[in-house]
Amino acid sequence: xLKLATELLPEFFLFLGIDFFVALSLxxxxxxxxxxxxxxxxxxxxxxxxxNMLMSREFLSIFGEYxxxxxxxxxxxxxxxxxxxxxxxxxxxxKLWGLAKIFxxxxxxxxxxxxxFFFSLYGGDTSHVLTALLLSSAMVLGVGxxxxxxxxxxxxxxxxx
Amino acid sequence: MANRKSLDLIxxxxxxxxxIAASAAIYYAMLAQTTATVAVASVxxxxxxxxxxxxxxxxxxxxxxxxLDAYPNVTLYYDQAVNLTATADKEVQLRHxxxxxxxxxxxxxxxxxVVFRLIEADGTEVGTLTYTTSGDDWTEPTYTGYVPxxxxxxxxxxxxxxxxxxxxxGVSTTIVIAVDVK
Numbered sequence: 001x002l003k004l005a006t007e008l009l010p011e012f013f014l015f016l017g018i019d020f021f022v023a024l025s026l027x028x029x030x031x032x033x034x035x036x037x038x039x040x041x042x043x044x045x046x047x048x049x050x051x052n053m054l055m056s057r058e059f060l061s062i063f064g065e066y067x068x069x070x071x072x073x074x075x076x077x078x079x080x081x082x083x084x085x086x087x088x089x090x091x092x093x094x095k096l097w098g099l100a101k102i103f104x105x106x107x108x109x110x111x112x113x114x115x116x117f118f119f120s121l122y123g124g125d126t127s128h129v130l131t132a133l134l135l136s137s138a139m140v141l142g143v144g145x146x147x148x149x150x151x152x153x154x155x156x157x158x159x160x161x
Numbered sequence: 162m163a164n165r166k167s168l169d170l171i172x173x174x175x176x177x178x179x180x181i182a183a184s185a186a187i188y189y190a191m192l193a194q195t196t197a198t199v200a201v202a203s204v205x206x207x208x209x210x211x212x213x214x215x216x217x218x219x220x221x222x223x224x225x226x227x228x229l230d231a232y233p234n235v236t237l238y239y240d241q242a243v244n245l246t247a248t249a250d251k252e253v254q255l256r257h258x259x260x261x262x263x264x265x266x267x268x269x270x271x272x273x274x275v276v277f278r279l280i281e282a283d284g285t286e287v288g289t290l291t292y293t294t295s296g297d298d299w300t301e302p303t304y305t306g307y308v309p310x311x312x313x314x315x316x317x318x319x320x321x322x323x324x325x326x327x328x329x330x331g332v333s334t335t336i337v338i339a340v341d342v343k
Contacts, residue, residue, distance in 0.1 A: 011188055011191060015184050018181065025173055032166070043177070043180075054187060
């Protein structure tokens with residue numbers, strides 16, 4: 001049975017969210033498909049997460065674990081939504097199928113998988129690990145189908161819409 | 162254009178590293194846990210020369226209960242009510258914790274004073290806790306102040322107790338004091 005040396009705190013999701021925002025900031029700067037302000041906005045979002053973590057530490061005895069988990073998970077969900085959003089933007093608005101495919105396989109899919117994995121570990125139940133594995137399998141399947149359909153067919157489909 | 166992008170990247174990298182390092186430090190601080198290990202007490206109680214019949218030592222000699230008499234208008238001395246010894250160089254002090262019955266109780270006036278003296282092996286008095294009464298109220302001490310106790314040294318706690326003239330028999334009081342060690 002999988003057993004962690006130390007239990008995860010709810011703030012781990014906050015930390016994960018900060019990392020994702022920082023990564024997004026650097027990636028959007030490197031890709032050159034975005035306005036100059038976008039990376040700085042993501043950096044500001046990471047700073048916001050850091051402030052959240054500071055507040056969480058200061059009010060540790062006042063905030064219950066449920067509340068801490070709620071806002072930490074919400075922050076992580078925001079970070080993931082932004083990653084997916086970037087992916088969709090590249091695919092739909094910029095029509096960069098190749099870049100969107102690379103982004104999906106190297107950023108979107110791993111970040112969602114990592115989040116699902118740690119979420120299941122936080123639950124402390126092996127069945128959650130199983131859930132995460134099933135979720136990741138479903139995503140791999142989805143990506144696989146996208147590859148099978150092919151870029152041209154997807155482009156045509158998007159063009160029709 | 163390329164220079165501006167490089168500059169942006171450097172600035173973002175520096176900010177990113179700072180944010181991640183600070184966040185990790187905070188998370189680690191939140192994760193840090195205190196580990197408590199049970200160990201033998203470095204200062205503990207021992208029976209003294211006058212302990213027979215009055216002293217009950219608790220488990221591991223870290224607790225001592227004294228059952229003392231008091232006579233009306235006479236001061237009774239227990240020169241070695243209980244002793245203290247150390248297995249390492251430490252500092253100790255006697256500290257008032259509680260007294261019962263407390264202020265306002267009619268039985269308080271049956272007592273005149275209770276004095277605890279901390280005395281070194283050579284007879285030097287190094288601290289005193291003095292309880293006196295004023296009508297139905299106690300005047301309680303606070304603490305003696307820390308004094309050094311060396312490894313293997315044996316100190317004694319001398320108790321002087323006096324009841325008021327004409328005090329009722331059978332009246333009792335319970336005083337709790339602590340031995341602080343640092």
